Amino acid sequence: MKRIALIYGGDSSEYEVSVKSGKHMASHIDRKKYEVYEVLIKGADWRVITDGEDNSCFIDKADFSVVIPSNGWMAESRHHFDLALIMIHGSPGENGLLQAYFEMIGMPFTTCPATVAAITFNKYACKCFLRDTGVKLAAERFIRRGDGYNPYDISIALGLPLFVKPNNGGSSFGVTKVKKLEELNDAIECAFKEDAAILVEEFIDGREMTNGVYEHNGELVRLPVTEIISNNEFFDYEAKYLGASQEICPANIPVELSERIIDLSHKIYRYLGCRGVVRIDYIVRGEEIFFLEINTVPGMTEMSLVPQQIRAAGMTIKEFLTQLLGE
Numbered sequence: 001m002k003r004i005a006l007i008y009g010g011d012s013s014e015y016e017v018s019v020k021s022g023k024h025m026a027s028h029i030d031r032k033k034y035e036v037y038e039v040l041i042k043g044a045d046w047r048v049i050t051d052g053e054d055n056s057c058f059i060d061k062a063d064f065s066v067v068i069p070s071n072g073w074m075a076e077s078r079h080h081f082d083l084a085l086i087m088i089h090g091s092p093g094e095n096g097l098l099q100a101y102f103e104m105i106g107m108p109f110t111t112c113p114a115t116v117a118a119i120t121f122n123k124y125a126c127k128c129f130l131r132d133t134g135v136k137l138a139a140e141r142f143i144r145r146g147d148g149y150n151p152y153d154i155s156i157a158l159g160l161p162l163f164v165k166p167n168n169g170g171s172s173f174g175v176t177k178v179k180k181l182e183e184l185n186d187a188i189e190c191a192f193k194e195d196a197a198i199l200v201e202e203f204i205d206g207r208e209m210t211n212g213v214y215e216h217n218g219e220l221v222r223l224p225v226t227e228i229i230s231n232n233e234f235f236d237y238e239a240k241y242l243g244a245s246q247e248i249c250p251a252n253i254p255v256e257l258s259e260r261i262i263d264l265s266h267k268i269y270r271y272l273g274c275r276g277v278v279r280i281d282y283i284v285r286g287e288e289i290f291f292l293e294i295n296t297v298p299g300m301t302e303m304s305l306v307p308q309q310i311r312a313a314g315m316t317i318k319e320f321l322t323q324l325l326g327e
Helices: 015-026 097-105 114-121 123-130 151-158 181-192 237-241 255-272 305-312 317-325
Strands: 002-009 034-042 045-050 053-060 065-068 077-079 083-086 140-144 162-166 176-178 197-202 207-213 225-230 245-248 278-285 288-295
Touching (some): 015 034, 097 114, 114 123, 114 255, 123 140, 123 197, 123 255, 123 288, 140 151, 151 162, 151 181, 176 181, 181 197, 207 255, 207 305, 225 255, 225 305, 255 278, 255 288, 305 317
Parallel strands (some): 002 034, 002 083
Antiparallel strands (some): 034 045, 045 053, 065 077, 162 176, 162 197, 207 225, 207 278, 225 245
């Protein structure tokens, strides 16, 4: 039986969502095929959680083994894992830090390699990586904390409205849609609370689409496209996690457009060198498909987008996880 370390938590603003994703995945893993240990990571504190409780079993970071303490009648034992199922959104599970550690100790894991995770987590680096591939991208300005910038010049170059977002991290925190020039400084300061570098991007008036991708038996699985219709100005935290949006899966778009989006997702997945399940977000304006960002550890709660796509494709979450984890 394969021993799985299901890892959630982390150090970002998406900690609670990560825990929910991990718990949801834990409830669907086939326990006849996998022995599952839930591992909660928070800073330097790495421990195993059993039945929602801390059982004082800590992870030995030298080799990512778990030490089971003596309970009076059974001697202390040490368990090693066959595979790490990473469910941490943000740092350290989506930016390459945890992946680099696993690569150093030789532990197989389910997500993108460390270098790929670092590139895709950095929105500007990812756009630069894709810029010469023919993938359509929104125009942007990249600003580091301490750089000088002129709000008027930015608004002239990118137009209004525009988006301001942290360069590293998800799209749930620190993101602002700016409609007026006088709002730009506050939006930039808001984004700087989440990261030391930000992106200011042009607003593309279109429909928001998203598409999950993962590999099984050497082939990329064609999950359906979802259209996101936010009740708010954009797909923010409230829309994403608190139900303030409509998520239509499969999207009500022509088959040809849906196939183009899926083909583009597969192209980006292969070009970047992704691994495991990812979700890629787009804005569609007419026949044009603009890449927004890629999530290499997408949300996997009951209501998250990829689980919806898996169910729409006729699979159960248990079947998906068996494909992801391998027999």
